[in-house]
Amino acid sequence: MPEEPRFDTVAKAESTPDTPQPFAELGMKEDEYDRVRDILGRRPTSAELAIYSVMWSEHCSYKSSKVHLRQFGEKAPESDALLVGMGENAGVVDVGDGYAVTFKIESHNHPSYVEPHQGAATGVGGIVRDILTMGARPVAVMDALRFGPADAPDTRRVLPGVVSGISFYGNCLGLPNIGGEIGFDAGYAGNPLVNALCVGVMRHEDIKLAQAPGPGNKVVLFGATTGPDGIGGASVLASATFDEESHAKRPSVQVGDPFLEKLLIECSLELFAKDLVVGIQDLGAAGVSCATTELAAGGTGGMRIELDRVPLRDPRLTPEEILMSESQERMMAIVAPDRLDEFMATCAKWDILASVIGEVTDVTPEEAERGGRLVMTWRGETIVDMPPRTASDEGPVYERPYARPAEQDDLQADDAARLERPRTDAELREQALRLLGAPGIADPSWVTSQYDRYVLGNTVLATPHDGGMIRITDEGDRGVALATDGNGRYTRLDPYTGTQLAYAEAYRNVAVTGARPLAVTNCLNFGSPEDPAVMWQFAESTRGLADACRQLGTPVTGGNVSFYNQTGSTAINPTPVIGVLGVIDDVNQRLTSAFGRDLEGARVFLLGE
Amino acid sequence: MARVVVDVMLKPEILDPQGQAIVGACGRLGFEGVTQVRQGKRFEVEIEGELDDARLADVRRLAETLLANPVIEDFELRVE
């Protein structure tokens, strides 16, 4: 009789239905676990449990935010500019002359608290791969940062690490940093915000989607080897309250290798140009779990993976760990068999490791009905046999209760009228100086001088201007402008208006460069969605943004939600960071925020109320 | 005067892109048989006066808080 495998298999799951499983430790609720059992008609294998737990985590499934984010689509203004809307890795906007631009902002808050340098670095790496995945060449980055008080001891650990991480990764990739923000508030002391934005440029016809059509097509994993990076990160780090305890059981930190990512970018762009991929997905949070289920769900629904073929950095990794690993600088492509040799040769040219780990399969109508069929084997045994769509698209959706907190009235009542006003010139002067010297207002060049803003040679505006602007090609004069803004204090006082204020500020910052605002991305940084007061802030904030976007005619093209930003039970001030993208036909017409030289005698106007 | 050497290396499970780049270069340069390289840091710390136990404990604390990042690195002390 053959020996029983030491790992969990589908056969074992069928024969041992009552084996207790650690779903709670993986961040899954009991009813979610029950639903998995329902879907599969048996208990999940531990590999399947790993996949469902990461795919159904707040971070990957948007289960608490989905019902609110829908408004961005429902209230979206008419726009001819939108080529790819929400739901893909990043939205794509038409900017004219056959060019398209894709942009998105994403958070890496929790990893940046645990290990500021690597956390921030890998945050940049992740968003850049999202943009690359759409088929675009990444051309610029921005960063929106929030820290505790500038003089707090932990800020001295976190802030320099975050800035050096962004600088290290972005500079090594050769992406100009064209702007961002930095803010300070006591609420961020135990929970800094690190939001990174990337923008990329492509021709309309080059747009790539995360899909795996065509049975027989090969599934290729390329880039870095897989190690124990951030295992449990997707569900434990991004979705569980950040407290002393999780500080103690530190997950294995993700370390970024920007050099490899640079090669990955050049290699991928060459693969795209030679038309060697039919579908592509980057590996971010939830790594192989996410890439396989999403690619399969976006195609025939069928896929077969031999998990043993994933090249490992650490040979001791278990199949569950391979599925959950967040090792950076990896991509997954779907390649037609007759193009495989050329695909491999291109990877070899760029010194990029590439391995065929499986293929796209056909599904029966019944299987398609159930959500497709993803099968994974390990040492010849079947360890996963599930409908991928149930993990990628049909996760739980929560209508979390929300309520305006009782203290909101007191908060609003405590307005500026209660503050003492300066009575003398000296007091006024002192106050003005104090304000200008505040860390969030003073010159941020001690941060921005660590960022390369010149590389690629197309930076038209960057720090210290209100918005960043780049020329999108060497041949023409067309450009795009970008700005990000967020104001946690305002949003705390009035989440609806505060979010609109952030949006309006970003909109104005783009408009004053001379560009026409076209589209919006957002990173919504909030506390725990299980707290009705936080959920109210979230509901109001998304409603505010959706209404404002309709009013001003710019659709939301994508973004990111970061929940559980809190220390103990104290949530951060709700901090939606809004990014606005605009287009300018001739970058030579751009306006700068300086008054300029030789303008003596020119008049200064103040516009608005 | 005493000298303490603190060797700081990335934990084995943490990705070491430096080391990987060197192994790659070794191959291209024709240095055969190099299977792995890990790159870490070495600090030479000079201390005034006698190196008693209390002093050594101080240096250990220094290594922990300043020289090494215990989230991703291990360190070792050596008195020279």
Add this chain to the structure above:
Amino acid sequence: MARVVVDVMLKPEILDPQGQAIVGACGRLGFEGVTQVRQGKRFEVEIEGELDDARLADVRRLAETLLANPVIEDFELRVE
């Protein structure tokens, strides 16, 4: 399999801003009596097979040409 450790330090006459910054930080953090810190690199090189003299000479050449820049750095080999 054998392991050779290569320690690379900046030559004493070359300014070491990292080391200086650490001495400065020691003062602020209340670590008294640290008079000098120098930061260098430590490489752990793993070699396939037996480490005979020829092999060791290879590693020395590797250290000289790749791991250290003799213009600014000194190095030392150690077999572990």
Add this chain to the structure above:
Amino acid sequence: MTARVGVVTFPGSLDDRDAARAVRISGAEPVSLWHGDADLKGVDAVVLPGGFSYGDYLRCGAIARFAPIMSELVPAARSGALPVLGICNGFQILCESHLLPGALTRNSSRHFICRDQTLRIEATTTAWTNGYAPGQEVVIPLKSGEGSYVAEAATLDELERDGRIVARYVGTAPNGSQRGIAGITNEHGNVVGLMPHPEHAVEALTGPSVDGLGFFTSLLSHLASGSPVGAGAR
């Protein structure tokens, strides 16, 4: 005939497209050269662009020095025949290859610095600086983490004596470079290493000035004159 100027792409080169653009703007034809091919494609001159070749994890330029293309480039440059401009990482590669003396080490501030930097051009007889006036001040972006030039005192004295210091930082060197050195040349004046980035100061729209264009137009005059270059006051 249009001059053909090679721009080498190493894995991790970042400013290669920018260097090619600057070559084009100056009126020459940029030719892409690949690190892995020991083939200079018969170019008239070469630019080693900025970036982080091989990630620069070990030491900047340490690994790029051994690339196949360098086996062709080094002898041609050493003989005085082939003009070579190494910018930032390119400068580091030239030092690691011993085409230029000294080394570039960590900035004294320990941080990466990106700023618009004023330089004084000192040696104006090199292949890459003959279009500048001696002592001319120019503004060119500096962006590097390891830009502090160091060499033995005797080497520094020799560089000064032979007029081989191509450019110095005006004011305090932002990175701690010895004697304020921003760029140097070899004894023939054909090989120049420069820490700041002239290729980022060739268009008014995207640069702080167009002062950097002089490096590329100087090369064209040099190639056109066909005269050997000489370094400084010898």
